[in-house]
Amino acid sequence: MPHATTLLVVGAGDRGTxxxxxxxxxxxxxxxxxxxxxxxxxRERFAAxxxxxxxxxxxxxxxxxxxGRIADAVLLCTxxxxxxxxxxxxxxxxxxxxLEKPMALDEASCRAxxxxxxxxxVILAVGHVLRYTPYTRTLKGILDAGRIGDVVSxxxxxxxxxxxxxxxxxxxxGRRTDEATSMLMAKSCHDLDWLQYxxxxxxxxxxxxxxxxxxxxxxxxxxxxxxxxxxxxxxGCAFDAVRFYGDRLAAGDTGWPLSVVLxxxxxxALDDALRTGPYGRCVYACDNDVVDHQVVAMEFAGGATxxxxxTGFTEMANRRTQIFGTRGEIRGDGRTLRIHxxxxxxxxxxxxxxxxxxxxxxxxxxxxxGLMGAFVAAVAAEDPSLVSSGPRESLLSHLSxxxxxxxxxxxxxxxxxLPS
Numbered sequence: 001m002p003h004a005t006t007l008l009v010v011g012a013g014d015r016g017t018x019x020x021x022x023x024x025x026x027x028x029x030x031x032x033x034x035x036x037x038x039x040x041x042x043r044e045r046f047a048a049x050x051x052x053x054x055x056x057x058x059x060x061x062x063x064x065x066x067x068g069r070i071a072d073a074v075l076l077c078t079x080x081x082x083x084x085x086x087x088x089x090x091x092x093x094x095x096x097x098x099l100e101k102p103m104a105l106d107e108a109s110c111r112a113x114x115x116x117x118x119x120x121x122v123i124l125a126v127g128h129v130l131r132y133t134p135y136t137r138t139l140k141g142i143l144d145a146g147r148i149g150d151v152v153s154x155x156x157x158x159x160x161x162x163x164x165x166x167x168x169x170x171x172x173x174g175r176r177t178d179e180a181t182s183m184l185m186a187k188s189c190h191d192l193d194w195l196q197y198x199x200x201x202x203x204x205x206x207x208x209x210x211x212x213x214x215x216x217x218x219x220x221x222x223x224x225x226x227x228x229x230x231x232x233x234x235x236g237c238a239f240d241a242v243r244f245y246g247d248r249l250a251a252g253d254t255g256w257p258l259s260v261v262l263x264x265x266x267x268x269a270l271d272d273a274l275r276t277g278p279y280g281r282c283v284y285a286c287d288n289d290v291v292d293h294q295v296v297a298m299e300f301a302g303g304a305t306x307x308x309x310x311t312g313f314t315e316m317a318n319r320r321t322q323i324f325g326t327r328g329e330i331r332g333d334g335r336t337l338r339i340h341x342x343x344x345x346x347x348x349x350x351x352x353x354x355x356x357x358x359x360x361x362x363x364x365x366x367x368x369x370g371l372m373g374a375f376v377a378a379v380a381a382e383d384p385s386l387v388s389s390g391p392r393e394s395l396l397s398h399l400s401x402x403x404x405x406x407x408x409x410x411x412x413x414x415x416x417x418l419p420s
Contacts, residue, residue, distance in 0.1 A: 011036070012037035023050070081105060096375075123379055126390075156306065202418060
């Protein structure tokens with residue numbers, strides 16, 4: 001029987017727990033041997049799920065790193081701002097690394113991660129799960145086969161969802177640039193990476209516009225309270241936390257996003273969280289500063305152009321894309337691809353049947369499973385080519401994100417500083 005890849009998990013929040021469950025579904029391929037997580041309730045729950053003894057758990061990743069290399073690979077799923085230090089440390093110890101996106105928050109740190117894994121000769125897979133969905137694999141195959149000729153332009157929409165915007169980027173950890181990062185890096189580095197992947201090259205020049213428009217004190221309804229549980233006007237509010245989280249708890253849903261709010265899934269625990277924690281705050285009385293809508297225009301070296309729109313004012317839905325080629329066009333919605341051939345006038349629809357929706361709770365349409373499958377296979381075979389979101393590819397897309405955010409802040413067209 002082949003050796004199951006052993007995994008150390010750093011960060012047992014929603015992403016770390018979700019990625020680690022690959023080992024429970026495929027025990028012949030992967031096995032979790034240790035976890036580092038600062039919150040005791042999450043650490044204990046994770047350990048119980050994977051049958052870990054007390055010596056295989058730690059509150060701080062440094063405690064496990066001090067033991068030397070105890071696993072084949074590490075899943076780094078800490079907060080975005082805490083990626084760099086453990087990535088450098090575990091690379092130096094010879095761990096293969098699955099690193100949640102974004103890989104780091106600035107150019108110097110991104111380059112430092114790439115340099116560290118290349119120097120150590122270890123495999124790095126960045127968590128750009130959109131590359132690994134059945135939908136993307138099918139689309140990429142169609143484009144590479146030349147079905148619509150050369151790609152001339154692309155329109156791509158990320159409909160964040162009004163409640164996801166409120167949950168993650170108004171009330172949650174992604175709400176502030178100084179504590180986390182820009183909205184474009186936190187949420188949409190997926191999308192600029194995906195566009196680079198399907199076009200076949202990174203953008204050469206970018207411009208961008210966007211701002212925080214709605215979730216501000218200026219739009220607070222008269223008589224609104226600071227917290228939803230005390231608010232006399234919450235019945236008419238689209239962002240009522242009591243209704244949103246309460247409905248999910250009543251339905252028995254213990255996954256994301258409720259798993260971010262609660263450690264114990266009970267009515268009293270939810271009431272306490274909404275009265276005292278960040279997720280019960282009025283969306284017009286938070287300390288958020290990230291944009292709630294943004295557009296990015298891209299020009300590629302080969303001549304193609306693309307536009308990307310991120311908006312928090314939608315229903316929760318799959319990303320939508322239109323790709324215009326010299327011999328046809330493709331319209332996609334994350335599940336179905338509609339391919340129109342200019343020469344024949346015929347239109348074909350391809351159902352890629354992804355597993356789950358494109359949210360974190362839905363496994364990103366099979367992308368989470370695809371990423372972990374590719375990473376574990378790459379480690380087992382010692383073949384980094386099995387990973388499509390490796391260090392150099394991910395560095396390119398992160399540089400594009402950083403350039404787009406500079407363009408938004410300065411109101412200019414910015415050339416992407418591509419690595420030599």
